[in-house]
Amino acid sequence: MIIVTVGMQLGFDRLIAAMDALAPSLGMPVIAQTGKGTYQPQNMEARVKIAPAEFEALMGEARLVVAHAGIGTVLTAARCAKPILLMPRRADLGEHRNDHQLATVGKLAGRPGILVAADESELEPRIAEGLALTDWSATRSPTAQQLHAALAAFIENRPL
Amino acid sequence: MGKDSIRVLAVASGGGHWEQLMLLRPTLAQYDIRFATTEPAVAAQHGIADVESLPDCNQNMPIASALCALVALWVVLKHRPKVILSTGAAPGFFCILAGRLIGARTLWIDSVANGEELSMCGKLSKRFAHQCWTQWEHLAGPDRPRYFGAVL
Numbered sequence: 001m002i003i004v005t006v007g008m009q010l011g012f013d014r015l016i017a018a019m020d021a022l023a024p025s026l027g028m029p030v031i032a033q034t035g036k037g038t039y040q041p042q043n044m045e046a047r048v049k050i051a052p053a054e055f056e057a058l059m060g061e062a063r064l065v066v067a068h069a070g071i072g073t074v075l076t077a078a079r080c081a082k083p084i085l086l087m088p089r090r091a092d093l094g095e096h097r098n099d100h101q102l103a104t105v106g107k108l109a110g111r112p113g114i115l116v117a118a119d120e121s122e123l124e125p126r127i128a129e130g131l132a133l134t135d136w137s138a139t140r141s142p143t144a145q146q147l148h149a150a151l152a153a154f155i156e157n158r159p160l
Numbered sequence: 161m162g163k164d165s166i167r168v169l170a171v172a173s174g175g176g177h178w179e180q181l182m183l184l185r186p187t188l189a190q191y192d193i194r195f196a197t198t199e200p201a202v203a204a205q206h207g208i209a210d211v212e213s214l215p216d217c218n219q220n221m222p223i224a225s226a227l228c229a230l231v232a233l234w235v236v237l238k239h240r241p242k243v244i245l246s247t248g249a250a251p252g253f254f255c256i257l258a259g260r261l262i263g264a265r266t267l268w269i270d271s272v273a274n275g276e277e278l279s280m281c282g283k284l285s286k287r288f289a290h291q292c293w294t295q296w297e298h299l300a301g302p303d304r305p306r307y308f309g310a311v312l
Contacts (some may be wrong), residue, residue: 052202056205070274071176071273075176075183076179077182079183103275107296143309144311145309147295147310148187149308150308151267155243156163160306
């Protein structure tokens with residue numbers, strides 16, 4: 001199963017419509033949390049919002065998360081050890097106040113378990129890559145290793 | 161002294177702040193770790209039943225903030241941790257302030273969500289916590305927060 005989420009604050013019809021178009025070819029159920037969007041999906045189960053406990057359960061079953069580049073979603077996927085494919089919102093299309101999601105994907109691309117589609121045309125190949133990922137969750141990113149080491153040093157009052 | 165005798169209080173509000181604390185949990189688990197949060201139900205979901213509960217607050221809620229500061233002081237006095245750290249937000253900052261009163265070493269780890277500038281509590285922590293860390297290298301600098309990596 002693939003779970004698609006765009007958060008609760010703003011709609012993101014460009015991602016929802018593109019995933020709806022791809023859903024029949026993915027060979028597995030797709031469930032979408034559509035937020036404040038207006039597009040009505042035809043090929044995937046769509047819900048405006050999903051309660052946290054149910055979202056957690058769905059996350060547990062999912063093979064891949066496809067989402068807007070919201071840090072909260074990235075963190076949830078990381079904790080649940082699920083690969084996540086991010087498509088950034090764009091300010092020039094009225095999808096957010098500014099382009100901070102473009103900056104976010106620029107910095108997160110390439111970290112373990114995180115894939116980026118710059119726009120809807122890149123979704124299909126990136127989904128295939130995301131579904132093919134195995135065993136990455138045991139890999140802590142170099143930046144995470146660094147933070148864990150620094151935290152241990154601080155707690156033990158060793159030099160940083 | 162063994163690692164598991166170092167008492168650490170780790171504080172995070174519900175949502176993204178808590179998610180980040182949970183990503184640090186494998187390291188925290190080596191110590192005598194105590195958790196505090198504004199959403200104990202979520203902590204219970206993650207198998208932490210004996211979490212301390214803090215009332216939520218922010219800079220626009222003066223009365224709730226005063227109450228939160230008192231509860232934070234109570235939690236800190238109850239556990240007497242040697243180290244206090246928070247990934248945000250305001251309730252964690254109050255625990256750090258309370259920690260200064262009992263001589264704890266304190267650490268603020270600013271949220272990875274703050275990629276453009278440090279949070280308000282992060283800025284305050286540069287003065288009030290022993291250490292203030294950002295998770296974005298470009299925000300670090302000599303007189304600014306330090307950078308030692310990120311949860312992601």
